[in-house]
Amino acid sequence: MKTNISLLPYHTFGAKVNADFFTTFSNKEELKTILQQKPKDQNFIILGGGSNILFTQDFHGMIIKNEIKGFEVVHEDENNVTVKIGAGENWHDTVMKTVSNGWQGIENLALIPGTVGASPIQNIGAYGVEVKDVLQRVEFYHFEKGETFEYTNQECQFGYRNSIFKNALKGKIAVLSITIQLNKQWNFNTSYGAIEEEIKTQGIETLTPLDLANVIIKIRESKLPDPKKIGNCGSFFKNPVLPKKEALSIIEKFPEAPHYIVNEETIKIPAGWLIQTAGWKGKSLGNVGTYPKQALVLVNNGGATGEEAWALALQIQKDVKTQFGISIEPEVNII
Ligand SMILES: Cc1cc2nc3c(=O)[nH]c(=O)nc-3n(C[C@H](O)[C@H](O)[C@H](O)COP(=O)(O)OP(=O)(O)OC[C@H]3O[C@@H](n4cnc5c(N)ncnc54)[C@H](O)[C@@H]3O)c2cc1C
CATH class of the missing domain: 3.30.43.10 (Uridine Diphospho-n-acetylenolpyruvylglucosamine Reductase, domain 2)
Structure with a gap:
């Protein structure tokens, strides 16, 4: 201690x-x-x-x-492989280990920082894939009950950057391991962002899980700040999922607004676009600013305190609310 x-x-x-x-x-x-x-x-x-x-x-x-380690194949057949991974393993290293074995499923989640145990907490996601898509079970220790539980995918109540661990079980448990199922028969998701374009640029003809992970790494490196060089905590806010009527009135006013239809009732508008349109892209307040290439990421320009970052976040929230009438919620855990 x-x-x-x-x-x-x-x-x-x-x-x-x-x-x-x-x-x-x-x-x-x-x-x-x-x-x-x-x-x-x-x-x-x-x-x-x-x-x-x-x-x-x-x-x-x-x-x-x-710091719980472990990477154990618990089942394997000609189609799938099921792996149990210790919660303290590094997420990106785990992705690279699976894709290097030719197992497909989490290649789109390459280069997301952090640990395996945190991945189900906010149901990490990127480039059209979320950890819930492969997750079978989450093993966790419940502090008050003093017992270990194993929840199925359904019991985790996954949603967009959300799960039971951010709600009813928030602060009450420690994730010990996750079990994921990966594919030996590949079924890639290349529909998001610049993936297809980058595959072409790299001249890849027969895509493998490792190739796709490397494509994702390349795209992410060109868009997001490396936390080892520029302090940040990734996307600071969640993308708001709005009732269709509300989203359509924004799109009518700002026809250039990017948007994604979630289902018949809701539309997602990127928080980065809202922040940028509210005038915050690349701007700073004291030692904290938004990343010039992606306004959704708040960056430490050197010597920033967490308090300063939170002050900027609140100002951004206020300005987005004033301009669009939308409340954007932090994705980051504020302590
Ligand atoms: C540059 C950058 C890019 C990012 N890109 C993405 C992205 O594309 N998609 C995405 O979803 N996220 C992204 N993130 C956010 C972050 O990487 C993920 O949320 C990641 O899962 C956090 O893992 P961590 O181990 O660092 O968690 P921490 O920051 O250490 O913890 C996060 C929360 O989870 C809790 N927690 C952590 N581990 C456990 C455990 N074992 N049991 C119980 N509670 C636990 C903590 O108490 C805290 O509340 C990005 C962050 C950065 C800095």
Whole structure:
């Protein structure tokens, strides 16, 4: 256990914040011991890679970092392979391991930072694929009940950047492992963004899972800031999913507004476009700004505090509300 520790190495925004206590666990027994030994009223959070978290102030409590490893094939036949992965494994490394084995399913989720255990929390997604598309089971430890549970995909109540772990079970559990099913008979999703174009540019004729992961990596590198170089926590806001009538009135006013039909009743409008149109693209407030290539990402221009980032986020929220009447909600966990 460490005390009064800087959280700089443990989150991607790069805010200078400290935690009163910091510890790690590599299996469920270690986690149980930590929870039993800590004072009952002491605040704590389970931390993964810190890539979806903004610390707005010092954390007066205990950071418990998940370092559970493991990658086990639990079933394999000629069509599928089922893999159980420890929650503390790095997500991107896991993607690369699966695609290198020729297993298809999560290649579109390459280069998403963070850990495997955090992937079901907000149902990570990119380029038309979400982790829910491959996820079979989530194993987790319930703090109050002191028991381990295994939820099926359906029980996780997945939605767009949402799950039961962000709602009824928020702050009550630690994900220990996930089990995903991947395909040996490939069925790629290349319909999103610039994927097809990049496949052509690279002259790929017979696409493999590894090829597609590399295509995604190339596209992402050209659009998103590398948190190792520029502090950020990815998309700061969720894309609002609006009732059809409300979305259509915006599209009528701004015919250039990009939009995606979610179902018969709802339409999604990219939050990045709303922020950009509200005049915030590439702009800064103090040491924090929006990324010039993608207004949805708030970046640390150097020495920014989490408090400054949150102040900018609130200002952006306010301006989008004033201009479009839409409330955009943070995707990032604000602590
Ligand atoms: C450059 C960049 C690009 C990104 N791109 C995408 C993207 O394309 N799609 C996308 O969906 N996300 C994206 N993200 C967001 C982020 O990478 C994901 O949300 C990721 O899953 C967070 O993992 P983490 O381990 O860093 O979680 P953390 O930031 O450590 O934690 C996030 C939340 O999950 C909780 N948590 C973490 N691990 C556990 C656990 N084992 N058990 C219980 N609770 C836990 C934490 O308490 C916290 O509330 C991006 C972030 C960055 C910085």
